Amino acid sequence: MMNNELILMPVIGMMLLTAVVWLYMLALRLSYIARHHIDGSQVASPEQLREQLPEVVNQPANNFKNLCxxxxxxYAISIMIYASYSVDTFYVKAGLMFLVLRIGHSFVHCTFNHVGLRFAFYLGSSVVLWAMIARFSLLQLF
Known part of the structure; x- marks a missing residue:
């Protein structure tokens, strides 16, 4: 039997990725606002923030939204797999693949933002996720 906690590795990895993107977003935004002497009242709403900051500064915020x-x-399917003691090699590898593809997606989104490459990472991670859900559902139901 496989160690049930192994499914938590990609879960924790996703949480760390989200934290890194959040920190990058915060640093980029605050440094831009400080360098350009933008008053806080000019960026009080998300709409104002988008208008005041260039796209390159907003990209990490867009990625952060994607990570939510x-x-x-x-996270939900991983917790279900963990709670039902269903962890096996497939789920661990799929979870790690999801994490790696999301890291690629975030890197592209937060840096040079090539839409085609970013979409390939997004699509790949989505297929992995839906495969995890489909397999779990079928094994639980039948």
């Missing part, structure tokens, strides 16, 4: 979308489903 499909990865939430990844």
């Amino acid at each position: 979308e499909l990865p939430i489903i990844f």
